[in-house]
Amino acid sequence: MENVKCECGHVNPHGTIFCEACGKPIVEEKDKKLLDMRYEGSARRSQTYNKTIIDKIWNFFSSVKVGIWIIVITLVASAIGTIYPQEMYIPPNVDPLDYYQQEYGITGRLYYQFGFHNLYGSWWYMIVLASLGISLVICSIDRVVPLYKALKRQRVTRHESFLKRQRLYSSTIVEQVDEDFENVKQKLIKRHYQVLEENGNILAEKGRFSRWGPYVNHVGLIIFLIGAMLRFVPGMYIDETLWLREGETKSVPGTNEKYYLHSDKFQMDVYDKENEKDVFDDALERAGNSMVVKNFQTSATLYERIDDKVLGAEPELKKIKSHEIRVNEPLKHDHYAFYQVDYRLNEISKMSFKLVEKATDKDFGMITINLDEPQKEYDLGNGYSVEMSSYFPDFYFDDKGEPNTKSRVPNNPAFVFKMVTPDNKEGEISFVAIQQNIEPFGDNAYKMSFAGIETRNISGLTVRRDYTLWIIALGGAIFMIGVIQGMYWNHRRIWIQRKDNEVMVAGHTNKNWYGLKNEIRNILTDTKIAEPIDQVDNKKEHKEG
Secondary structure, X not given: OOOEEOOOOOEEOOOOOEOOOOOOEOOOOOOOOOOOOOOOOOOOHHHOOOOOHHHHHHHHHHOXXXXXXXXXXXXXXXXXXXXXXXXXXXXXXXXXXXXXXXHHXXXXXXXXXXXXXXXXXXXXXXXXXXXXXXHHHHHHHHHHHHHHHHHHHOOOOOOHHHHHOOOEEEEEEOOOOHHHHHHHHHHHXXXXXXXXXXXXXXXXXXXXXXXXXXXXXXXXXXXXXXXXXXXXXXXXXXXXXXXXXXXXXXXXXXXXXXXXXXXXXXXXXXXXXXXXXXXXXXXXXXXXXXXXXXXXXXXXXXXXXXXXXOOOOOOOEEEEEXXXXXXXXXXXXXXXXXXXXXXXEEEXXXXXXXXXXXXXXXXXXXXXXXXXXXXXXXEEEOOEEEEEEEEEXXXXXXXXXXXXXXXXXXXXXXXXXXXXXXXXXXXXXXXXXXXXXXXXXOOOOEEEEXXXXXXXXXXXXXXXXXXXXXXXXXXXXXXXXXXXXXHHOOOEEEEEEEEOOEEEEEEEEOOOHHHHHHHHHHHOOOOOOOOOEEHHHXXXXXXXX
């Protein structure tokens, strides 16, 4: 497409509304309406080219409406993602689909199937964020580049039609105006305008930097989005839950087994309602008979692995530090932070049973089962032994009526024992669960009698490492700079031009017209030059009349 040459000699890109240099309209309009000054009449790529596939993609993402719809979709999706808990916050070792369906019904199932359970890591949410970033980049380039060029190329002396079609405009016949011009010029300088002169004409301008405020906003948002998307790059962001039992050592999630955490002890303190009632009287009163937790903490030790990983081999660990992890008092090391967020009390760790002859009630020994690592066989001596045929840590009967387990956590342990005795070396089968003792193959001569349990407490810790926080903070800071830049300043221009004995005054601002009108009025005080009329208000009054 060919460029358009103005009568002033400036060559304008195709699609320019009025000349970038002198302001003369490229295409004359019959109704002589006010000029559209949003982008200084410059040619935007999205309004000029629409032939190739690149043009169509550019034009699609440069649309403000498209950008708004992408923002709406992002906000709606983010809001839906808060209806039910994200997958990271549901109980561990459970199937997410079963959990959402059992807890929330059909809506929970749909929530899972559409990927809202892991919203911020889902592929489609990443596409939406990427589309928003692309829209911001293209919108900014499509507008800021031609706007910058147009403002840079503007001349002091503008075409008469450009001045007449500004919102603020006046024309005055003045015989001797040199003294008034000098007076006006000094007042403009005092008001911090940058004053340019050409052939006796004046262009006064200030606050141009405020025009870049929205684009600074866009830069901040783009950096913010980059920081948010970097959270899904492996190693950049970790936010994992670690359930750690007393006495247990586990590798820290996200460290590739570099760090291990050991729980030395879990401690929970509650308020003494008798001795501490005056401290939190109302809260303790509302709690009734329930205990009110005063503090819960984990005494933990952090270790670093110092040997090479060998499959099946126990890691060689070096102690790094010990710390009392409390709420808002995390253990920190190497950009990792371990926060105390939850706990579980009295999880069953061991169960004891006695082998008892039913007829005489005589026991032939006791076995203690470590529920984390149960043995296959327990020898009681003298020909008596107990074999564990099956173990169900979280027992339930499935749809077929057969015993099964919901998870590997020993919430409701059940066992299938084979009891071998000298008089029955083939053994008798017994199914034993809490308050259940079933003999599936008829009456047995022996039974497994419950003898006691051992419990332990579990610490719920959150492991966090965030290399993206400074990027997100930088984006937020730049965004706020753009907000302040565009909100508290405005771009003002005043043209004072003479043609023979006629003095024309025109003014334009991107906002706060009332302030500009008052400023021009004060500048033209004590001169013979008439203050400009607001042509928008004048047209309204004319219509009403």
